[in-house]
Amino acid sequence: MDNSQLLKGILEGCVLAIIAEGETYGYEIIGALEKAGFEDIGEGTLYPVLTRLDKNRLIRCRRAKSPLGPVRKYYSITAEGKKALDDFKDRYSRISASAISVLFGTKKSLPVKK
Amino acid sequence: MEFELMKEQLNGEYRKVFEAAWIYGIMKNVSNEMLIDRLTELYDILLTAQTEGRDVRRIAGSSTERFCKDLYGDYTPFDRLKFIPRMIYTYAWCIFVIELLTFTADTGNGRTNILPCLFGIGIGVVFELVCRLVIAKVMFKSKKISPAAWNNMALLIFVAILMGMLFSQHYISAELNVPTLPLIIGSGVYIAIFFTARSIYRYKNFGTIRNVHKQMLKDNYYKELSSTQLETAVLKGWGKRYEKMSAKGKITAEGFVERLQKDERINDIANRGFDIFVAVLYIFTIIERMTDPEQGAFDLVCYALVMGFFLFLTWRFFADVFRKGSGVRKKLIQECLQTGVTMPEYINSRLQ
Numbered sequence: 001m002d003n004s005q006l007l008k009g010i011l012e013g014c015v016l017a018i019i020a021e022g023e024t025y026g027y028e029i030i031g032a033l034e035k036a037g038f039e040d041i042g043e044g045t046l047y048p049v050l051t052r053l054d055k056n057r058l059i060r061c062r063r064a065k066s067p068l069g070p071v072r073k074y075y076s077i078t079a080e081g082k083k084a085l086d087d088f089k090d091r092y093s094r095i096s097a098s099a100i101s102v103l104f105g106t107k108k109s110l111p112v113k114k
Numbered sequence: 115m116e117f118e119l120m121k122e123q124l125n126g127e128y129r130k131v132f133e134a135a136w137i138y139g140i141m142k143n144v145s146n147e148m149l150i151d152r153l154t155e156l157y158d159i160l161l162t163a164q165t166e167g168r169d170v171r172r173i174a175g176s177s178t179e180r181f182c183k184d185l186y187g188d189y190t191p192f193d194r195l196k197f198i199p200r201m202i203y204t205y206a207w208c209i210f211v212i213e214l215l216t217f218t219a220d221t222g223n224g225r226t227n228i229l230p231c232l233f234g235i236g237i238g239v240v241f242e243l244v245c246r247l248v249i250a251k252v253m254f255k256s257k258k259i260s261p262a263a264w265n266n267m268a269l270l271i272f273v274a275i276l277m278g279m280l281f282s283q284h285y286i287s288a289e290l291n292v293p294t295l296p297l298i299i300g301s302g303v304y305i306a307i308f309f310t311a312r313s314i315y316r317y318k319n320f321g322t323i324r325n326v327h328k329q330m331l332k333d334n335y336y337k338e339l340s341s342t343q344l345e346t347a348v349l350k351g352w353g354k355r356y357e358k359m360s361a362k363g364k365i366t367a368e369g370f371v372e373r374l375q376k377d378e379r380i381n382d383i384a385n386r387g388f389d390i391f392v393a394v395l396y397i398f399t400i401i402e403r404m405t406d407p408e409q410g411a412f413d414l415v416c417y418a419l420v421m422g423f424f425l426f427l428t429w430r431f432f433a434d435v436f437r438k439g440s441g442v443r444k445k446l447i448q449e450c451l452q453t454g455v456t457m458p459e460y461i462n463s464r465l466q
Contacts, residue, residue: 026155034172044175044185047155072155073155
């Protein structure tokens, strides 16, 4: 199964969670996603997600100078975004628990790799 | 062009990704606002990655085409059609200006042959569609693209429109005469509707009726890039000139700066000459209209105002270009004199 199909649903929530940690920008978000183990999340994948979140007023964006000089977009979460994130966390934990239960036969945790 | 300046700050693969995103955006008829929005963001990310030595593939993945597709992924088919009203807006301005001048000059007794205009616009539309839908696609696939080539194409479209208008005026005997005034009002109304709709859209989305993205490019950072590029171009030109002149024994390293100062004095006179030329051109055009016995006083005033307005815009454009170039050259000469080195030495140190 294509990774991107799996990612589509959860990326928005994860990006929202990163922004909820504090004001951040595109390059930093890509780094944070990579650090968390998401591979191949480039600017191309991230940008439409950020635009969607912005359009839905879940994040707000301000423009300011970056240390290197060019204008940079800084993103921060809105009150609506916080609510949406809580909602996402709740729904995700329920769905993932069900998925784990179906895939690995337990509702509690993932199987430990040997 | 700011994108060209941004591109030059990037090296190797970073530059290729930026260029590809630029051409892809144009190819997909992405609006200018979205193009500025995406490319300035991408530029910041690529520049940071380049400075930190981060692999470009971590930003753009392994397929540039896929990356570009994703970058503009939220651009819907409906958005793609938005270039049509924008294109009509440009042509409405053309009709408005031409017909307003025709009307105030009263060359067609209140009627105008719209055929050359329609022919020119038709050629422009066909040419633009061919460029966007065929040529740009081939350019992108060939991977030997340069966004500058697209700028040349835009110039070609403009030339094609003009040629189409001139050609039809001289070689097509058929005429489609329509009253001039409704044509002016029609194009004026379209411009007003488009302008209002755009202002509402901007206000709703960005809280201002101004183009926030264009404003962003007025930031000092981009201005500095532009000025640095201009300085480099001037210094390279001077360097080549000095090499040629010194090879022929016409100039010494010490005398070169004096020669440049003399040139600047001549340029200043030429610039003033251009101002006078525009003013004289305007006065003579008005006098020529005054000698026409059928020209009424009200028509003459209207003509003078319209002609004056468009001539002023043209003059201001060229005057700005001249002033900018002259300012940079004078600044470089001043800096050279202050450092106490010869101009060739100064050029070498700057270009290094």
